[in-house]
Amino acid sequence: MSPPKGLLQIENLSLEIGGVPVLKDVDLAIERGEVMGLVGESGSGKSMTALTIMQLLPHAARARGSVIFDGIDILAATEDQMCALRGDDIGMVFQEPMTALNPVKTIGGQVAEGIRWHTRVSRAEAEDRARQILDRVGLPEAKFPLSRYPHELSGGQRQRVVIAIACALKPKLLIADEPTTALDVVLQAQILDLLRDLVAENRMGLLLISHDLAVVTEMADRITILRHGEVMEAGETARVLSEQEHPYTRQLAQASMHVPRRKETAIGRWAIGSREGSDNVRLPTADLPTAIPLLSVQSISRLYPGRRTSLFRRDAPVHAVDDVSFTIAPGQSVALVGRSGCGKSTLARMILALDKPSSGEIRFRGETITGRSEADLKPARRDMQVVFQDPYGSFDPRQKVEKLVAEPLHLLEAQPSPAERRDMVVHALREVGLSETDLNKYPHEFSGGQRQRLSIARALITRPRLIVADEPVSALDVSIRAQVLDLFADLNDRLGVAYLFITHDLTVARAITDEVMVMHDGRIVERGPTPSVLDSPRSEAAQALVAAAPDLHRALAKKIREQG
């Protein structure tokens, strides 16, 4: 064994969990003050590498090879030695900020706990230090006293608390496992800035794990690309990504920048032509080629009662959606973008008639759907379907594909016979690139991308005119995501289905939409043709989104300048 050089030295690491190989001969090294990006698709072993360093693997895991951290052989360390390292010399930040904090303990208590455990200082002193680090991560005392509970904070704020816990004792190594994947782009940029600053301040090593090549390119000095538990390529970020020597690196980079080939629709051509008016909101209603828009939303609002401050008093009601109007023409593909909490999901729920507007009216194919009974809504529900974000959670695991995909058929006027029903399911499956042989499978037999295809098939089976898709690709790996985006583009071309894509990811908007609406604080602050809004945003909200959105081209160009 060669003597340890840097901060962390992983050599020939192989890992099996319950006899299943997870990692094969992984090599990885991190120096002090260096950011190492670990990239790969889900199941490639990124998180398991991190958990091996932390020795927080499942019981059935068996690791071989060598992991040397700061002169300590991690694989041979006792649990007591690991407890001394974790949280002190090695900190870790996890993907899901909403569930990473204990809901029954205050944030101050949770930050102070690790400090007290490792340094044995008094409770008062630990709280003092907790206060300092919370200040440092951007949660000042005045607004975020130590006595706050996690449920009183937003996702981005909670992630700051998790970072405070991990960095409280100035660790030598910070492991961040998809730290911004669950956050919107603006929060993501803020959290990445914070991590970068902490690295610079403390000469900390950072192992940044992500599936997002653009994020890693922005952050990392060197990157390691992992696939099926094996290192495909490793080296300086600029060199690896500009030369793309390894075919898999090229594949990943291309998938990340993938834009589906789309036929220019009538609407798309029209939209690019119209840019008049000084107002930020470029309303196209008057110019529409068709007389009746497919969907027309007329000044709808949704109010939620304010927080109860005492028994008889409430805060003013919150406008989740505030006087929003827009139209979607048949066959048009529109993106609704905005930060989390801006009201885009509430708006989508009202369009799908899953929630009632407080005021205003929604018309679908010329008929109002607000305030209708379920029975009256059937035709509208048939022509308007939905695809959700999570392809894992949106299927009943105990039902077969045939039944799952056929679900919306109860909306039809004439109920099909079992044979017709089967034909329709097969047709819908073919439409999304699956086959007849999949009819009798259960959801768990499909990969994430295939499952998202299933939910698209389910949405297509009633031949809808509009599909509302809520973050349909954000849970998918880049290569699968490219395929699903292609599928959406293809269906739009062939079947003329209109889309309303709800997303915080501007690359999705750019890839498959004609128009973009930017939502901020419940209002639509900007609307226009996709390229013009994304290239020269006018409103502050749109500018913030565009500036924060990670972009592989831009990030790579910058890295190449830095690293030569």
Added chain:
Amino acid sequence: MTAYLLKRIAIAIATLVLASLVVFAVLEIVPGDPARLMLGMNASAEQVEQLRTQMGLNDPLLLRYLHWAGDLLTLDLGRSLTYSVPVLDLVRERVAVSLPLALIALALSAVIAIPVGLYSASRRGHAGDTLAMGAAQIGVAIPNFWFALMLIYLFAVWLRLVPAGGFPGWGNGIWPALKSLLLPAVALALPQAAILARVTRSALIDVLNEDYIRTARAKGLPYRAVLWQHALRNAMIPVLTILGLQFAFLLAGTIIIENVFYLPGLGRLVFQAITQRDLIVVESVVMLLVAAVIAVNLIVDLSYAIVDPRLRGRE
């Protein structure tokens, strides 16, 4: 927090009123004229009618309910038909046995079950867990009176540590009274503890899979500290729910154990009153039990809010 509290209290009062209506209605429906019963079969129709008027049995229904409810609230429970003593005295005597018995059994159940659940959850799948859960399975399956008989045989007949049955009353010192409640409490607690241990274990296993447990481990806390400081409190909600239900059962559902140990408890009182058609005693005890169960549920609701800060902001 105040809003949550007031709402829970309002619900408890509404439940109590509803329950009293049901009890009153059932007593109206059951056949048998209390006046006839009091006077015996030989009384004349006029005598019965006179007593009915005197007892207010001929008043309109609503008035009778209000009268009855008012009496309950002022603890004027009337006189038992068969024992010929005020019902309040009768109930008070029995509660002095049943309440301590239930509390001891509940405490034993919690003290046995929570550590066993913790142990099992933390050693999930290992021999210790299998053994503990096997024992719990047996504990759930075996009826408590069987435990009672075994306990009597072992501790009263063989070792002669405690009396085999009977209750000396609290007047003769606390220790003898406690001693005679000990075996019945253990017999009651064992099956309850078995159920509670299983609930604790499964609640903990759910919690141990949560992300914040991993965060706590990544802080460097040893496994035991994570278990006690992070997992246990989050697993308390289902445990408290079951504890509340168990207390209700232990207060009233102990007839068999009371019979095995010759304890003058509430369960036996209700049983005897029902067989002897002593409806005044039945209604009083039933209302008392209803009130007790509602009070326990209220306490459980409030303890949820203590355990989980997210509930405090709710209405």
